Amino acid sequence: MTASQIFFLLFASATLVAAYLVVTVRNLIHAALWLVASLLGIASIFVLLDASFMATVEIVLYIGAIAILIVFAVMLTRRVMEDVGPQRTNTWWFGAILAILFFASASTLIWLTQWPTLPEGDVGNTVLILGKSLVDPSKYVVPFEIASVLLIVALIGSIAVALPSKQSE
């Protein structure tokens, strides 16, 4: 077993344990913090895959922005910090069947897909290649500009929904 395999097992098990705790702990803030730990584990798996930029994106976006958004959303809600109700509903078997079906179909797809492998040797500065192809007219420039339009739509939409109206004050 090589060193990177040991590290992979370490990070993957840490991710799974943290993900399990996200859905089982009763304090919502603690669940959000375990979510951060789980996302950190995924970031370290990206590091092992030599995808440094993806690891940085994982930390900057998922931990820096989305997890913080979740924490704020939890703090906005009232009186749900300590959930005291049972953690199982009467229809848990239906959810379990759906989860098993999803797991089966997803793993079958992963198993059947021919995944492209990275070319041997040094591929060069991946961030530089990504930056060049993002604004290359023959590659991804249209998705790049559409992404900014999508972001502005999300920004305006979220402000329009979340901003308290002037009349209510």
Add this chain to the structure above:
Amino acid sequence: MAHEWIFIGIILLFGTIFAAVPLVVNTIVAPKKPNVLKNETYECGMETVGDTWIQFKVQYYIFSLVFVIFDVEIVFLFPWAVAYKQLPFFAVVEGVIFIVILAGGLLYAWRKGALDWV
């Protein structure tokens, strides 16, 4: 596997040890004589009134929403900025268009008063 991220791993490891050693040594060495006053959350300072788990204002949420949008913008602009010196003029202008479109969003948030702290 010689890896540039090894250094971050080493810093993470030694940072944890550096923080943990004083705490562990304290727990082992320090005498324990707890009393009611010592066990207060703030031994000195203001005592909190009521429950500390309060409902936050929606204002915080709007700020973090705006922050998320510009965080995503950074992710898109970072590779563009890395390749900046090797790009033709046209490609640089495309990046500027990207920024200008999102600046419109910032203008909207500003004019709408979403950035006013109330």
